[in-house]
Amino acid sequence: MKIKTTSAFAPASIGNVSVGFDCLGLALEHPGDIVSIEVGNKPGAELIDLQGDKGELPIETEKNVVGVVVQSMLDALKRDDALAIRLLKGLPLQSGMGSSASSSVAAAVAANEFLGKPFTKRELIPFAMEGEELACGAPHVDNVAPALLGGITLIPSHDPLEIISLPYPKNLYCAVVHPDVAVATRDARAVLPESLPRSISVKQSAHLAAFVHALHTNDWELISRSMIDLIAEPKRKDLIPHFNAVKSAALEAGALACGISGSGPTIFALCKGKTSAEEVVVEMGKIYADHEIGNEIYVSKINSKGTQLI
Amino acid sequence: MKIKTTSAFAPASIGNVSVGFDCLGLALEHPGDIVSIEVGNKPGAELIDLQGDKGELPIETEKNVVGVVVQSMLDALKRDDALAIRLLKGLPLQSGMGSSASSSVAAAVAANEFLGKPFTKRELIPFAMEGEELACGAPHVDNVAPALLGGITLIPSHDPLEIISLPYPKNLYCAVVHPDVAVATRDARAVLPESLPRSISVKQSAHLAAFVHALHTNDWELISRSMIDLIAEPKRKDLIPHFNAVKSAALEAGALACGISGSGPTIFALCKGKTSAEEVVVEMGKIYADHEIGNEIYVSKINSKGTQLI
Numbered sequence: 194m195k196i197k198t199t200s201a202f203a204p205a206s207i208g209n210v211s212v213g214f215d216c217l218g219l220a221l222e223h224p225g226d227i228v229s230i231e232v233g234n235k236p237g238a239e240l241i242d243l244q245g246d247k248g249e250l251p252i253e254t255e256k257n258v259v260g261v262v263v264q265s266m267l268d269a270l271k272r273d274d275a276l277a278i279r280l281l282k283g284l285p286l287q288s289g290m291g292s293s294a295s296s297s298v299a300a301a302v303a304a305n306e307f308l309g310k311p312f313t314k315r316e317l318i319p320f321a322m323e324g325e326e327l328a329c330g331a332p333h334v335d336n337v338a339p340a341l342l343g344g345i346t347l348i349p350s351h352d353p354l355e356i357i358s359l360p361y362p363k364n365l366y367c368a369v370v371h372p373d374v375a376v377a378t379r380d381a382r383a384v385l386p387e388s389l390p391r392s393i394s395v396k397q398s399a400h401l402a403a404f405v406h407a408l409h410t411n412d413w414e415l416i417s418r419s420m421i422d423l424i425a426e427p428k429r430k431d432l433i434p435h436f437n438a439v440k441s442a443a444l445e446a447g448a449l450a451c452g453i454s455g456s457g458p459t460i461f462a463l464c465k466g467k468t469s470a471e472e473v474v475v476e477m478g479k480i481y482a483d484h485e486i487g488n489e490i491y492v493s494k495i496n497s498k499g500t501q502l503i
Numbered sequence: 504m505k506i507k508t509t510s511a512f513a514p515a516s517i518g519n520v521s522v523g524f525d526c527l528g529l530a531l532e533h534p535g536d537i538v539s540i541e542v543g544n545k546p547g548a549e550l551i552d553l554q555g556d557k558g559e560l561p562i563e564t565e566k567n568v569v570g571v572v573v574q575s576m577l578d579a580l581k582r583d584d585a586l587a588i589r590l591l592k593g594l595p596l597q598s599g600m601g602s603s604a605s606s607s608v609a610a611a612v613a614a615n616e617f618l619g620k621p622f623t624k625r626e627l628i629p630f631a632m633e634g635e636e637l638a639c640g641a642p643h644v645d646n647v648a649p650a651l652l653g654g655i656t657l658i659p660s661h662d663p664l665e666i667i668s669l670p671y672p673k674n675l676y677c678a679v680v681h682p683d684v685a686v687a688t689r690d691a692r693a694v695l696p697e698s699l700p701r702s703i704s705v706k707q708s709a710h711l712a713a714f715v716h717a718l719h720t721n722d723w724e725l726i727s728r729s730m731i732d733l734i735a736e737p738k739r740k741d742l743i744p745h746f747n748a749v750k751s752a753a754l755e756a757g758a759l760a761c762g763i764s765g766s767g768p769t770i771f772a773l774c775k776g777k778t779s780a781e782e783v784v785v786e787m788g789k790i791y792a793d794h795e796i797g798n799e800i801y802v803s804k805i806n807s808k809g810t811q812l813i
């Protein structure tokens with residue numbers, strides 16, 4: 194008898210995208226996490242296999258985001274199917290690339306398929322957010338939404354939850370460097386200012402509005418000019434070694450803009466076209482190589498599909 | 504001999520438009536100010552006639568915004584043409600409808616035509632802003648830009664000055680009520696919070712971004728949902744008698760959204776279509792009539808042309 198298995202790949206995502214602190218996110222094509230669901234031996238969710246995390250994530254079902262997400266789906270459906278979960282981490286942990294969101298979303302999509310699609314894709318968001326809450330201490334949606342839906346997403350409201358998929362130029366690429374240094378999401382939030390001068394708040398919001406306009410009009414120069422971060426970057430950049438040098442290198446190599454991915458330490462740059470992104474990412478990685486800091490580099494188009502069954 | 508005269512009509516404008524404090528504005532079709540320029544008797548700008556201000560504006564050239572604007576244009580050109588200025592105020596003073604911006608912009612456009620068009624329309628903005636600075640104590644562009652250019656304008660940056668003309672549904676109308684109560688711009692600014700909680704700042708900016716997306720996609724419901732003001736309205740509404748009642752009446756009568764025009768006391772509502780705006784404005788005006796407060800009501804499409812020679 195063939196054992197029924199459903200698997201889903203959920204991509205990395207970039208939260209904030211510099212100009213949209215806590216309300217904007219975009220999906221990369223890779224790296225990503227894979228979650229597989231198969232028939233288990235006992236009722237409920239059970240995490241039976243965990244790979245690629247270098248032993249750093251909990252294997253206990255109730256402490257791992259994928260276990261929490263799948264169990265919460267079963268609870269909502271009042272079902273007690275036996276679901277065995279396998280998680281293959283492709284994303285580096287605590288990288289600021291939406292690692293826990295990726296696992297949560299992959300788990301939700303794989304389990305939903307296994308259970309006969311009781312939920313639409315958007316209806317999976319609250320379950321994925323339970324995973325995020327376990328991992329980050331807060332129900333974050335700015336990584337969950339793009340990882341699930343793909344593209345660039347704007348979240349104007351959490352209650353009720355509203356997600357807007359923004360348009361973007363087809364040729365928009367990301368150059369991404371993840372240095373092997375640890376910045377915990379909790380630490381990265383601790384340095385944020387609790388309040389902002391009114392003038393800064395106005396500037397930041399006007400730039401986000403200009404960015405949305407630029408996406409609608411394919412205005413590359415305005416994308417570049419509007420990508421400022423007056424909220425998180427001034428505080429968080431000190432947590433990331435050589436941030437200024439990497440940003441300068443990216444811009445000099447032709448990036449449209451460069452900033453911190455989510456809470457860091459990953460740094461991303463937006464680029465016009467694949468060739469530009471490839472040139473940019475080399476220069477970004479070189480800064481860390483010169484300082485003998487291990488790093489991974491990625492070049493990716495904006496992921497238009499989000500999480501996919503595989 | 505026919506005396507050469509150039510005249511320009513500049514419309515009222517709504518600053519902030521609720522969701523875009525200090526960075527968003529839109530132009531109405533009426534009311535507006537008219538400025539005429541003719542040959543004067545002595546070198547430089549001279550205000551020779553002032554009507555419609557109920558005696559409240561200074562007639563001295565150097566104290567009136569139109570005199571300041573025209574003289575600054577002559578200074579920039581290093582010319583000493585004799586320019587006599589006539590100002591006909593159609594806009595109520597200190598109404599929050601961009602009264603000084605309207606005068607400033609009409610003066611700039613009329614004088615520019617008289618002088619042989621040395622400046623483009625956008626190049627007139629710095630001169631018009633000198634008028635605004637005289638009137639408001641700060642160089643405001645969120646009324647100047649829409650009054651001059653028409654439409655809905657977003658100002659993401661003041662230095663360098665950047666003005667974005669946003670698209671909007673053709674059928675977007677404004678219902679406007681100006682109650683005969685005085686709110687000075689300076690007083691209205693004094694009640695504003697100097698700083699904002701980060702969470703409020705994030706919400707406000709995400710709503711502005713959603714509003715821009717809604718304008719691009721003709722999404723009436725999203726226009727309605729995104730038009731929130733967490734910065735000025737909570738503080739300024741107490742300066743405007745019966746604000747809550749007027750807002751409730753507008754929304755009950757079918758307005759998409761309702762808020763304070765600029766620094767008030769004028770209250771505006773966005774409406775889908777002329778008929779809706781006419782129904783809404785009657786209900787708004789009725790609140791003031793019921794309380795025996797004099798008021799003027801206006802219904803206007805978004806003005807697509809801005810300031811025009813007449």
